Amino acid sequence: MDFQTWRHVFKLDPAKEISDGHLERICESGTDAILIGGSDDVTLDNVLELMARVRRYSVPVALEVSTVESVTPGFDYYFIPTVLNSSDPKWIKGLHHEAIREYGEIMDWTEIVPEGYCILNPDCKAAQLTRADASLTEEDVLGYARMAEHFFKLPVFYLEYSGRFGDLELVKKTASVLSETRLFYGGGIDSAERAKEMAALSDTVVVGNIIYEDLNKALATVKAVAETAGQSL
Numbered sequence: 001m002d003f004q005t006w007r008h009v010f011k012l013d014p015a016k017e018i019s020d021g022h023l024e025r026i027c028e029s030g031t032d033a034i035l036i037g038g039s040d041d042v043t044l045d046n047v048l049e050l051m052a053r054v055r056r057y058s059v060p061v062a063l064e065v066s067t068v069e070s071v072t073p074g075f076d077y078y079f080i081p082t083v084l085n086s087s088d089p090k091w092i093k094g095l096h097h098e099a100i101r102e103y104g105e106i107m108d109w110t111e112i113v114p115e116g117y118c119i120l121n122p123d124c125k126a127a128q129l130t131r132a133d134a135s136l137t138e139e140d141v142l143g144y145a146r147m148a149e150h151f152f153k154l155p156v157f158y159l160e161y162s163g164r165f166g167d168l169e170l171v172k173k174t175a176s177v178l179s180e181t182r183l184f185y186g187g188g189i190d191s192a193e194r195a196k197e198m199a200a201l202s203d204t205v206v207v208g209n210i211i212y213e214d215l216n217k218a219l220a221t222v223k224a225v226a227e228t229a230g231q232s233l
């Protein structure tokens with residue numbers, strides 16, 4: 001159940017419809033975990049509804065928090081993004097401070113997984129929402145990765161290309177500067193082949209949008225990742 005062993009994760013968006021049949025196939029696919037999260041229209045109601053539906057299965061389920069209002073008990077983990085390349089401190093530590101002021105006393109810190117996001121697709125919703133500076137050089141990205149591991153001691157560094165397939169060479173170089181911090185890769189994985197390519201370079205691959213576009217292609221990524229050795233395993 002430990003998130004440090006996860007190699008493949010499906011990200012389900014609470015703002016999107018998914019049938020019971022499709023959800024069953026996703027949850028029973030052999031993926032290591034379900035991450036519930038999205039960048040807009042995430043509400044307490046749609047998070048609760050999706051969590052209850054996913055809880056019918058034994059797969060671990062985590063909430064990736066994007067609004068304080070949608071935080072609810074019942075998840076195995078709470079993944080908390082901090083967008084390292086945001087130009088607005090609200091998305092780096094502002095909302096986090098507000099939430100911890102409010103919930104700090106009752107929080108079970110063993111369930112909290114801070115994620116250092118580096119958003120590299122300037123057109124994705126998360127980049128626009130957080131005013132991320134996505135025009136980064138390789139040195140910039142490696143600097144954020146090292147900062148995540150050695151300065152902030154974050155357990156996860158997340159290279160986020162949401163909606164677009166990323167730069168393999170950059171992912172490889174990023175992996176090479178991380179040892180304790182896990183490298184999550186997400187964005188544009190829409191085939192077994194792409195899943196294999198990124199799984200070979202990162203610790204954990206996150207598959208999102210293709211679930212809603214072509215379920216069979218999404219499911220094929222699970223086996224592809226299971227067959228691929230990771231960079232640090």
Ligand SMILES: CC(C)=CCC/C(C)=C/CC/C(C)=C/CC/C(C)=C/CC/C(C)=C/CC/C(C)=C/CC/C(C)=C/COP(=O)(O)OP(=O)(O)O
Pocket residue numbers: 013037038039040064065066067068071072073074078080081082083091092095096097099100103107108117124125126129130160162163208209
């Ligand atoms: C009561 C109880 C159970 C308490 C538990 C304690 C707890 C967990 C408290 C919360 C503590 C805390 C520190 C909360 C943080 C609050 C917060 C709102 C932080 C900001 C997070 C953030 C930076 C959000 C920005 C958006 C973002 C990066 C989202 C990540 C997910 C993502 C990129 C999804 C992709 O979105 P999608 O909609 O799919 O986009 P596409 O259209 O591109 O596909």
Ligand SMILES: O=P(O)(O)OC[C@@H](O)CO
Pocket residue numbers: 011160161162163164185186187188189206207208209210
């Ligand atoms: O939706 P896709 O492009 O698969 O990206 C997955 C995830 O990184 C989104 O936060």
Ligand SMILES: [Mg+2]
Pocket residue numbers: 013162208209
């Ligand atoms: Mg999405």
